[in-house]
Amino acid sequence: MLAKTETQSQIDELQRRGYSVIALCETAIGVQNAPDIAHHPAVTALMWGAEDLLASIGGRSSRLPNGSYRDVARAARARVLLAARVAGKLAIDAVHLDISDLGGLAEEAEDAAASGFAATACIHPTQVPTVRNAYAPTDGELQWAAEVIEASRREPGVFSYAGRMIDEPILRQARIILGHRSPNS
Incomplete structure (x- = not known):
């Protein structure tokens, strides 16, 4: 995984060394360049990140008080998903930071699966069963x-x-x- 991927050139050296890359588009520049990044031959997947994105544009939080994403985060999520899928690559949804909120995680992961994401990243082992369940068809x-x-x-x-x-x-x-x-x- 290449954190804060913003340009194809950042991936070139990893490609020369024989690596495949999951590019994390988690800054405003990375999200804007997601279509180009997705077409790099070493890229196998794109992932987006909400908190780094908001920090890169001077925001204070990716979430509204009710826990849902702000419009800018939803727009970035959609852009990265579309860029990945157009390029024939996998898309990975961002982590859910509230480790104890398995209900919110389930809702987001179910939406991600239904929208075309291939996976949702986890930051804690307790999240894995919830995400796996969300991606399995009922x-x-x-x-x-x-x-x-x-x-x-x-x-x-x-x-x-x-x-x-x-x-x-x-x-x-x-x-x-x-x-x-x-x-x-």
């Missing part, structure tokens, strides 16, 4: 995905299933849930 999601895929075998093109329109993007989501295809296929 029984209901697995059942829905299997039923939709089965229905697609009988229905040509776009069809309706349980009152919902099903087209190729929805089928791709079902395949992702079932683990049959990567998000880029």
Whole structure:
């Protein structure tokens, strides 16, 4: 992991030494340059960091009093996710600093998994089961995905299933849930 990655040139020496890099885009410059950083051949994943980001722009906290991220942090999170996925790389969501707030961690990790992040970083071992659980499809999601895929075998093109329109993007989501295809296929 390369902390505070801001440019591709920071990765070049690590590449020359044969390393693969998880680039941490955790400053304003790093977030702005995330699309370029993601395309570096040595980069395997991008991760973002909220607290360093806010410090880099003179902010005092990435969180609102209710615990949710401020708009600037959410924008950075989305930019890093999109940059990584466009480049065909993995995206890792930021750590949840409140170690005892497993409910908040679960909510954020579930959102991260649903949004396309490949992982959520942990800062304490007690967080690992919560994050693993958040990334695992629920029984209901697995059942829905299997039923939709089965229905697609009988229905040509776009069809309706349980009152919902099903087209190729929805089928791709079902395949992702079932683990049959990567998000880029």
